[in-house]
Amino acid sequence: MKYKHLFFDLDRTLWNFEANSEEVLEDMFNKFDITTLACIDSQEFIDNYREINHGLWAKYRVGEITKEFLSTERFHATLRLFDVDNFGLAKKMGEFYVKESPYKKQLFPGTIELLEKLSNKYKLHIITNGFSEVQYIKLEQSKLSKYFTEIIISEETDWKKPSPEIFHYAMQKAGAIVEESIMIGDDLKADIKGASEVGMDQIWVNFDNTYAGFKPTYTVDSLMQIEEIL
Numbered sequence: 001m002k003y004k005h006l007f008f009d010l011d012r013t014l015w016n017f018e019a020n021s022e023e024v025l026e027d028m029f030n031k032f033d034i035t036t037l038a039c040i041d042s043q044e045f046i047d048n049y050r051e052i053n054h055g056l057w058a059k060y061r062v063g064e065i066t067k068e069f070l071s072t073e074r075f076h077a078t079l080r081l082f083d084v085d086n087f088g089l090a091k092k093m094g095e096f097y098v099k100e101s102p103y104k105k106q107l108f109p110g111t112i113e114l115l116e117k118l119s120n121k122y123k124l125h126i127i128t129n130g131f132s133e134v135q136y137i138k139l140e141q142s143k144l145s146k147y148f149t150e151i152i153i154s155e156e157t158d159w160k161k162p163s164p165e166i167f168h169y170a171m172q173k174a175g176a177i178v179e180e181s182i183m184i185g186d187d188l189k190a191d192i193k194g195a196s197e198v199g200m201d202q203i204w205v206n207f208d209n210t211y212a213g214f215k216p217t218y219t220v221d222s223l224m225q226i227e228e229i230l
């Protein structure tokens with residue numbers, strides 16, 4: 001058995017970010033009665049929100065806007081599209097979204113079964129880019145915490161994936177050496193190239209069958225396939 005330590009990413013690898021986000025947006029749509037206010041159905045609202053959110057995230061990543069601005073503006077701009085210009089409401093929606101999201105529990109098919117089996121043979125750990133408060137709630141609520149020995153959250157370190165430092169830090173915390181470690185994640189840059197840079201093997205979880213442009217150690221398109229590799 002070559003590997004002893006398996007490092008997992010959380011969002012979009014085990015925790016179904018898109019499905020959970022959709023659920024929160026539906027709840028929000030109903031709670032704030034957006035149908036009456038903007039005369040639209042939830043799908044139209046969500047589709048437009050996604051497009052606006054995507055554009056704002058691109059600006060946030062390059063430092064053009066702050067996280068606070070992003071959090072409210074994505075709803076403010078969506079509402080404005082439907083002639084509802086209400087900053088106070090948008091702010092409440094932004095707060096609702098951030099507060100409620102981590103309580104959603106949808107995981108990708110096979111997550112628990114896989115972790116049950118692997119945890120008998122390996123030490124499992126998490127390396128995630130995110131905020132501590134949110135990520136711990138997600139792990140607890142979706143009943144994942146018990147499978148992981150070390151949980152490394154970028155906010156608690158000085159680095160984010162793909163920085164080599166966060167991988168070194170994670171291995172040090174886990175008492176792992178690189179030859180016995182493997183990174184499992186969906187993000188080609190953050191998880192796969194990041195791990196590859198420090199000499200760690202990788203399993204790319206490529207649910208959408210997109211093209212990598214280079215060869216990760218292993219590629220799977222479902223979690224069940226990971227069992228065949230390990």
Ligand SMILES: [Mg+2]
Pocket residue numbers: 009010011012013185186187
């Ligand atoms: Mg991810």
